[in-house]
Amino acid sequence: MFVFDNRGETGFNTIVDLRGGDRIWTTVQLADPDGDGRIQLGADKELDLFGLSELLVNNGTKTIDTLRYAGSISVDGTTYYCYGLVGGDGADASASQATKLVGGDYLFG
Numbered sequence: 001m002f003v004f005d006n007r008g009e010t011g012f013n014t015i016v017d018l019r020g021g022d023r024i025w026t027t028v029q030l031a032d033p034d035g036d037g038r039i040q041l042g043a044d045k046e047l048d049l050f051g052l053s054e055l056l057v058n059n060g061t062k063t064i065d066t067l068r069y070a071g072s073i074s075v076d077g078t079t080y081y082c083y084g085l086v087g088g089d090g091a092d093a094s095a096s097q098a099t100k101l102v103g104g105d106y107l108f109g
Contacts, residue, residue, distance in 0.1 A: 006049040039067040
């Protein structure tokens with residue numbers, strides 16, 4: 001599980017081993033111009049998060065160029081948008097994926 005608060009700049013990040021059951025969560029929904037649920041990464045194979053912030057996603061040996069939108073959940077007034085690999089295990093976002101931890105933090109997965 002990877003969580004990005006993309007309401008502000010986070011810099012350049014890399015996920016080096018995204019697998020079928022892994023999820024990327026964002027606080028701002030990623031652009032899906034044709035509404036097909038597939039999020040195309042840019043020509044540079046990086047996901048533009050906010051401003052100059054970018055995310056490079058690999059699965060160990062291959063750079064990922066498309067993510068699949070898997071739904072959203074709301075936790076304490078913040079909506080988290082869920083993305084996974086196209087052809088991943090099919091797990092969608094659900095309220096059961098949010099478990100409250102001590103101190104008001106949340107763990108997804």
